[in-house]
Amino acid sequence: MQATIDIRRLMYESYMGLSPHRIPHWEHWSNPGAASEITGIDYYDAPRSCMKRFSEMYPFVHVHIPESDEPIPRPSEQKDQGRGRWGDRYRDYWQQDVAHKRFQSREEMLAFSPLEQGDFTGWNVVVDGDFSSEEVIYERYRKHYPEEWGNRAPEGDPVSVGFYNTMFMWPLLVFGYSNFLDICLEPEFDRIMDEFAEINRRVFKAFARLPVNFAVCHDDIVLTSGPVCSPGWMHKHIFPRYEEFWGYLRDAGIEVIFMVDGCVDAFVDDVMKCGARGIISEPMTDYKSIAKRYPNPFLAGEGDVRVLMSNDHDRIKAMVESMIETAHMSGGYMMCIGNHIPFNVPAEGIKCYLDLSAELGYRS
Numbered sequence: 001m002q003a004t005i006d007i008r009r010l011m012y013e014s015y016m017g018l019s020p021h022r023i024p025h026w027e028h029w030s031n032p033g034a035a036s037e038i039t040g041i042d043y044y045d046a047p048r049s050c051m052k053r054f055s056e057m058y059p060f061v062h063v064h065i066p067e068s069d070e071p072i073p074r075p076s077e078q079k080d081q082g083r084g085r086w087g088d089r090y091r092d093y094w095q096q097d098v099a100h101k102r103f104q105s106r107e108e109m110l111a112f113s114p115l116e117q118g119d120f121t122g123w124n125v126v127v128d129g130d131f132s133s134e135e136v137i138y139e140r141y142r143k144h145y146p147e148e149w150g151n152r153a154p155e156g157d158p159v160s161v162g163f164y165n166t167m168f169m170w171p172l173l174v175f176g177y178s179n180f181l182d183i184c185l186e187p188e189f190d191r192i193m194d195e196f197a198e199i200n201r202r203v204f205k206a207f208a209r210l211p212v213n214f215a216v217c218h219d220d221i222v223l224t225s226g227p228v229c230s231p232g233w234m235h236k237h238i239f240p241r242y243e244e245f246w247g248y249l250r251d252a253g254i255e256v257i258f259m260v261d262g263c264v265d266a267f268v269d270d271v272m273k274c275g276a277r278g279i280i281s282e283p284m285t286d287y288k289s290i291a292k293r294y295p296n297p298f299l300a301g302e303g304d305v306r307v308l309m310s311n312d313h314d315r316i317k318a319m320v321e322s323m324i325e326t327a328h329m330s331g332g333y334m335m336c337i338g339n340h341i342p343f344n345v346p347a348e349g350i351k352c353y354l355d356l357s358a359e360l361g362y363r364s
Contacts, residue, residue: 007055007062011158011334015214015255015277017296019331023324023361025061026280026300028340030087037347038354043088044072058354060361075343085343098124099176109175110188114195125173126164131199138206149211160214160257161207167241168219168228170196184229193237204245208252215249215256217242217276222262224284234267242274250275257298265289272297282338291329299330301338308337308349316349320356328363335361 010024029035032043032050039057041050047066055063072088083091103109118132130136141161145153153159165173171180171192183189207215221238222228246256258276263284271279278298279290287302307319320335327333335357341350 007059008158009156010060011062012156012213014332014334015158015257015298017278017298017330017332019296019363021363022060023327023333023335023357023363025058025335025357027061027063027336028338029063031341031343031345031347031350032088033343034341034345034347034350038351044074045069047072047088058358060357061354087343095124095126095173096176099173100179103175103179106183109179109183110186110192112174112192114170114174114192114199118199123174126169131202134202134206137203138209141206141210145211151209151211153211153213157213159212160216161210161212162216162218163203163207164218165200166217166219166245166258167196167200167238168221170199172220181228184233190237197241200241200245204248208248208254210254212254214277215246215254216259216280217246217256218259220261221267222260222264224262224282226263227266231266231270234270239270239274242271242276246275269293278332280334280336280338285338287326287333288329291326291333294330296331298332298334299326300334300336302326303335303337303353305337305339305341305345308341308345308353311346311349311352313352316352317356320353320360324360324362327361331363 007024010020010022011026012018013020014024032047035050035054036043039050039053041053043050046069048069051063051065055061055065075085075088075090078090083094085091103112119130121128121130129140145159171184171189175183204215219238220228221234227234249256255277256275257278257280258271259280260271261282264271264279264281265286268279268285268290272294278294278300279285280298280300282301283304285301287299290297290299302323303319307315310316323333323335327335337353
């Protein structure tokens with residue numbers, strides 16, 4: 001219990017840039033095999049016991065602990081193995097396949113009305129559901145938080161709400177990536193983005209009423225090589241909406257953490273200007289540069305899974321030492337393998353990383 005309380009305190013202090021002595025971890029964990037090997041408890045036979053033991057071994061790492069020890073089918077026993085594996089299971093669909101079959105023509109896409117659709121239940125847009133009104137959205141999310149909290153989260157608690165389609169992801173998920181690139185410069189596309197913005201206006205007004213202290217807002221506005229769309233397009237369609245939506249949250253005392261894949265260097269200043277408390281991204285991003293420019297921002301994602309894959313102790317140690325160096329530059333830094341820890345990363349490399357973190361992961 002103490003470890004759970006401790007990690008939540010460390011998370012809150014990191015989100016707020018308060019320089020906790022122990023540097024906590026935010027890991028994108030989807031490696032049940034490594035958890036089994038590290039803990040000695042088979043994840044598929046006893047998932048809760050396995051991850052509970054993992055949390056006890058590394059209490060500075062925030063991981064999901066399943067609610068029960070009900071056995072989980074092993075990947076080799078799962079029927080559909082054709083859409084790629086994520087963690088302990090194979091996907092039963094590939095989102096881009098679904099999106100690219102949704103519309104029959106360019107004209108049909110440009111005529112689409114997000115507001116007329118309203119209910120995206122079953123659309124496989126990551127956050128499916130009914131977005132037809134602020135109240136519908138609020139009721140859907142409010143049930144996940146204790147009634148006794150009312151409309152205010154406990155002070156000092158890292159409790160959060162997350163949203164995957166902060167703005168940029170909506171057209172990518174509805175139309176598909178290549179279709180989006182094909183139509184995003186057409187004059188008719190302005191109306192579509194205005195309508196997606198109205199949907200998100202409802203979302204963020206609803207979020208501002210929730211008993212949370214943080215909102216994790218995801219949008220993959222960049223690739224590993226940098227921006228998908230031009231600064232001009234982003235300043236027309238995306239950043240003004242961030243500023244508006246996050247303003248609703250800030251007015252309610254809710255801090256924004258921006259989550260983005262790839263190299264976000266080109267847009268860091270825009271994101272921070274819009275009101276983000278900090279950024280969680282991938283190791284392609286220059287975290288030391290961000291830490292130098294902003295006073296104690298939240299930062300996570302500097303660790304590189306390719307280093308873990310090497311199983312090279314010296315490389316892993318050099319990476320950990322570099323991450324700790326960045327942590328001394330920002331009181332909001334959390335250690336994180338930004339490009340994820342998927343099922344194929346060897347347990348030895350992961351254990352080396354976590355053991356070194358246990359030994360070295362402190363601010364002086």
